[in-house]
Amino acid sequence: NAGVMQNPRHLVRRRGQEARLRCSPMKGHSHVYWYRQLPEEGLKFMVYLQKENIIDESGMPKERFSAEFPKEGPSILRIQQVVRGDSAAYFCASSPNWVTGPGDEQFFGPGTRLTVL
């Protein structure tokens, strides 16, 4: 997972505040995926973005959650008015192309652990 950067690594918010999670993909990667992981569980797909485009946001709650991947700068996952149930680890992954097979694999960042008090 070398190269995919996420910050902050840990984020503590009180209920009702906003959380902003950042992801810088590997160099040369223009595809970004966000996943959520609850303790002792696997990864749940949230959203898939290309530069300036949301390709698939079917895994993201329709309210309070939004994501963007601007032409310049990192991808941002934004959670407004956080609630305790939003506490989880949020992982970003990047790939160079559409994921169809070898050479297009995703590489993961270290994650951001969000705790909502």
Add this chain to the structure above:
Amino acid sequence: TQLLEQSPQFLSIQEGENLTVYCNSSSVFSSLQWYRQEPGEGPVLLVTVVTGGEVKKLKRLTFQFGDARKDSSLHITAAQPGDTGLYLCAGVRIGTYKYIFGTGTRLKVLA
């Protein structure tokens, strides 16, 4: 509905034992990946398999893709404490462009 089921969910074994983890689905995948995740870190890609019946080896780890590309297995020979972690399979269904992750197998190897 969980599209990729992994078994077992939890496994605790002694150092030196062998083990197999299974990843099963009713869907056909164009490719399937295995990841290992350690506490506090992101998943790390171990292998990608794409051809039905394909077998890949990575030191003491052997990965197999089912003939019909619906299932996969990970076999570890002579497990070591360093193998401890969460093992995840992930697949890309034919005609789609996103990964579906399995439920995960949490392995603990005791010294």
